[in-house]
Amino acid sequence: MLVLAAWATATVDARSTGPGREVLRLLVQQRRITRAADIPLVRLGTTLLPVAAVLAAAVLPFGFRSVSDLPDGVVWFNAMEALAWAAVWLTGWAPNSTLSLIGGYRFLAQGLAYELPHMLAITTAALGAESLQVGAVVDAQSGLWFAVWMPVAFGIYLLSALAMAFWGPFDQPAGADVAGGAAGELSGVDRLVFLGGRWLLLVVAAAFAVPLFLGGGHGPLLPGWAWTVLKTAAVLGFLLWARRRVPTVRMERYVELAWVVLTPLAVAQALVVAVVVLAR
Amino acid sequence: MSTAAFWLLAVVAVASGVMVFRFDSMARATFSLLTALLCVGGELIVLGLDYLGIVTILMMTIEMAIMAVFMVMFMMNPAGLMPMTMIHNKRGAAVICALAFALLVAGILLAPWPSRQGRPPADPTMDLGMSLMGPQMLTMMTLGMALFATIVATVVLATRRGRYDRYGDELQAAPPADPVRGGVGR
Numbered sequence: 001m002l003v004l005a006a007w008a009t010a011t012v013d014a015r016s017t018g019p020g021r022e023v024l025r026l027l028v029q030q031r032r033i034t035r036a037a038d039i040p041l042v043r044l045g046t047t048l049l050p051v052a053a054v055l056a057a058a059v060l061p062f063g064f065r066s067v068s069d070l071p072d073g074v075v076w077f078n079a080m081e082a083l084a085w086a087a088v089w090l091t092g093w094a095p096n097s098t099l100s101l102i103g104g105y106r107f108l109a110q111g112l113a114y115e116l117p118h119m120l121a122i123t124t125a126a127l128g129a130e131s132l133q134v135g136a137v138v139d140a141q142s143g144l145w146f147a148v149w150m151p152v153a154f155g156i157y158l159l160s161a162l163a164m165a166f167w168g169p170f171d172q173p174a175g176a177d178v179a180g181g182a183a184g185e186l187s188g189v190d191r192l193v194f195l196g197g198r199w200l201l202l203v204v205a206a207a208f209a210v211p212l213f214l215g216g217g218h219g220p221l222l223p224g225w226a227w228t229v230l231k232t233a234a235v236l237g238f239l240l241w242a243r244r245r246v247p248t249v250r251m252e253r254y255v256e257l258a259w260v261v262l263t264p265l266a267v268a269q270a271l272v273v274a275v276v277v278l279a280r
Numbered sequence: 281m282s283t284a285a286f287w288l289l290a291v292v293a294v295a296s297g298v299m300v301f302r303f304d305s306m307a308r309a310t311f312s313l314l315t316a317l318l319c320v321g322g323e324l325i326v327l328g329l330d331y332l333g334i335v336t337i338l339m340m341t342i343e344m345a346i347m348a349v350f351m352v353m354f355m356m357n358p359a360g361l362m363p364m365t366m367i368h369n370k371r372g373a374a375v376i377c378a379l380a381f382a383l384l385v386a387g388i389l390l391a392p393w394p395s396r397q398g399r400p401p402a403d404p405t406m407d408l409g410m411s412l413m414g415p416q417m418l419t420m421m422t423l424g425m426a427l428f429a430t431i432v433a434t435v436v437l438a439t440r441r442g443r444y445d446r447y448g449d450e451l452q453a454a455p456p457a458d459p460v461r462g463g464v465g466r
Contacts, residue, residue: 078338079335090307260464
């Protein structure tokens, strides 16, 4: 297996820098180990990130079918993406290195900033459907998408999707100014699993915006799965665009924005939705 | 199936609870405690209280991630690089634990437990919520406000910089003297 990967690395053009080449390079790279590192915690933290993303994806409907449409799917998604808090802090802590430790602590601060408006946003979508089941949230949007009549919650969700994957404008926990932060001391397979897990988390967070706010598989002409793929690609494309357009946001600034502006906005949005739901 | 899941989760929960006191490193102790609490959340799901189980998992994950910061901040030897123990007053603690355990076991074995009447409800979470919140709504609301006021009061007492440091003696300084500027232009 390793020989095969090494051979593939050698045959790929040495000057190309695509993601495929980077993956192969990390697969054959020898792992660096820092002095007095807590190796079991490094392994736990790095593997927990993709595991959390995959577990969160269990309630994600592809078209109208998901692996498991739990009766409390919205809470399940929230609980699984919260495992990233533990994963990133552990990965930052365990290598016994200052800069990666700073990265781990930064993610906790960022988590405290994004989580409150994020929870209110996904609660608002569940409130609009009067159910915590993701399938019921999709069914409630057969007419009007939630993104149309809860635009504030949708916007806050997109912001927190970026923040929970510590990516784009929220990449400070693994930022270049702390030499890679939480991922700074990772090399080889550990780095591949951790950064791959971050991508997975970003994709899952973007994909969950589709059943919550963009009508899931509902749409004319095309089958449900095709609409899911199209909408997910559109959300991901928007997030990629946002990364190019928006500079890095430091978490001590975002925490004030989140608590002073976004949380009251999210509460007001939930209030509007609650009144509409009670009145219909 | 659910019996096996119950026992598996129970054994893992107790084992990782024991490991909290065996580990030297605060990080390991914290996440060992998190493992125990996640297993408790799993037990709730096995018992049919899906919502409570998942909320327990959500809350405990976030809580223990924050807790790790405080454990590292306040305990000596946070990384476990020097030998230390989390157990103090060993002999007294052992006696108290043994007595409490004996008392609980005696209670379990000797109490005249009532036999089951009726069938389990279709949605146990709903029933639990109604019995907690229905007749006792006023108590719960008061309790919630009291807890929230406690949190705010603790933060106000603990913070190093109050409003007089930020806005001056006359509370009229604008903009406030903060070491770092916030995100909304203040």
